[in-house]
Each structure stands twice: as structure tokens, then as C-alpha cells.
Amino acid sequence: MGCTFLVAARGGSGNPTAGFEKVELTDGDFQVQSPFNVPESQRFQYRNGVRTFWVHRNDKPFNTATHTNPRSEVRLRGHDYSSGVWQFEGYGYIPSGTSGASVMQIHNQEGAAHSTVLMLHVYNGVLRFYSGAEVEPDIYNRWFRLNVVHNVRTSTVTVYVDGKHKFGTSVTPSDSYYFKFGVYMQHHDQSSCMESRWTNVTLYSKH
Numbered sequence: 001m002g003c004t005f006l007v008a009a010r011g012g013s014g015n016p017t018a019g020f021e022k023v024e025l026t027d028g029d030f031q032v033q034s035p036f037n038v039p040e041s042q043r044f045q046y047r048n049g050v051r052t053f054w055v056h057r058n059d060k061p062f063n064t065a066t067h068t069n070p071r072s073e074v075r076l077r078g079h080d081y082s083s084g085v086w087q088f089e090g091y092g093y094i095p096s097g098t099s100g101a102s103v104m105q106i107h108n109q110e111g112a113a114h115s116t117v118l119m120l121h122v123y124n125g126v127l128r129f130y131s132g133a134e135v136e137p138d139i140y141n142r143w144f145r146l147n148v149v150h151n152v153r154t155s156t157v158t159v160y161v162d163g164k165h166k167f168g169t170s171v172t173p174s175d176s177y178y179f180k181f182g183v184y185m186q187h188h189d190q191s192s193c194m195e196s197r198w199t200n201v202t203l204y205s206k207h
Helices: none
Strands: 021-023 030-033 044-047 050-056 071-076 085-093 101-108 116-123 126-129 134-136 144-151 156-161 164-170 177-185 193-206
Touching: 050 071, 050 177, 071 193, 085 101, 085 177, 101 144, 101 193, 116 144, 116 156, 134 156, 134 164, 177 193
Parallel strands: none
Antiparallel strands: 021 193, 030 071, 044 050, 050 193, 071 177, 085 144, 085 193, 101 116, 101 177, 116 126, 126 134, 144 156, 156 164
16 A cells, blocks of 8 residues: 555644634545546555555546646545635655655635645655745654645745744735645656655634
8 A cells, every 4th residue: 555654653742723713524525636547545545544645656637637747635625715814734744755746735716827825845855835945854754743824815824844833925816725635746856656644634714
């Protein structure tokens, strides 16, 4: 199953969710998107509360109508938003060797001029804002707590790793947004297999 079998302990500190209200999620809110030409179970597994995603560099897109890169992701549906302050929280694990993949994103509504306002890519053990600013220098082979805060009114995003502020920037506004996580191959420095694991994924909001 997956690309590797490494295991590490979960960790975390700090509380970026203070002052936020938890959004109730159901299993049906976790919509899996995976390569159309293989069974979902060959690219995604949900066991003991952990969602494991993996794709190979030569996989197909998630449907026949798109020419996008291979992905094995969850799209959190039923909780698109267009106002307020929203926060994604999850405990992630990226095994060594995974490179050239987005592991979490804030997606704009379909048909927007730009697809996303935030993507967190992994390149050779470094978590980055797209292919640019370093967010976390040593992300491999450990559970980390990720919190991503999106303030719609101020068009800003802020990223916390293990409760510590790591990155913030202004973003281009759109009409509405939703969260995704998993693995989505990017355009350079890709490994032959890309994997991430997630547990305790939660959304928060305040208005």
C-alpha cells in the first residue's frame, strides 16, 4: 500500500484555532478524487482514522474531461465559503522521497481566473508556498500539525506548523473557495511516487 511504510509519532503545540467555531464534518464531505483508470483503493486508503493518498508520476487525471496532472485528493464539499475567516486543520505525514506534489490547497470556485489562492508543495523535504517561499524546512517522516487560516475580507492566508506561525501573505480574491488535501503532482522535481497521510482533519470558521 502506498509508496512507503514509515511511521512516526504525532506531535503539536499552540492553538491557532482559539476563537474559532468548529465546523461539523461528515464522512460524505470527504470527496475523493483519484486517477480514473485504476480503482480508488489503489491510490487511496482510509484506515484507523488515517487517510493515505498516493499517485505515480505517469498516472491519469481524475476524470476523462480534464488534462490536469495526476492526483489523489479529498475535496471538502458542502463547506464552500465566500466570507468570514476559515481555517483548515489537519495532522499530516509526508514520507521521504515524495517530491513535486501539492499536499494541501485552497481552491477557488470553478471557472475562476486563478484555480487557487494557496497551494502547499513539497520539494525534496521542504514544504513551500507553491514553488516559492519556504514554509517548513524539514517536513519528512514525522507527523505535523498544519493550520491554514484564510481571511476572506482582508484576502490573506496564514500558515502554522505545529502551532507556530510559519508564513503569511496577501492573495488574489475570488468569489468562493473550498479546501483540498492529499497529493496532486506539480510541474517539476516530481518523484516517481508521491504520498501524504492525513488524520483529524477539521474545519473552523468565524464571522
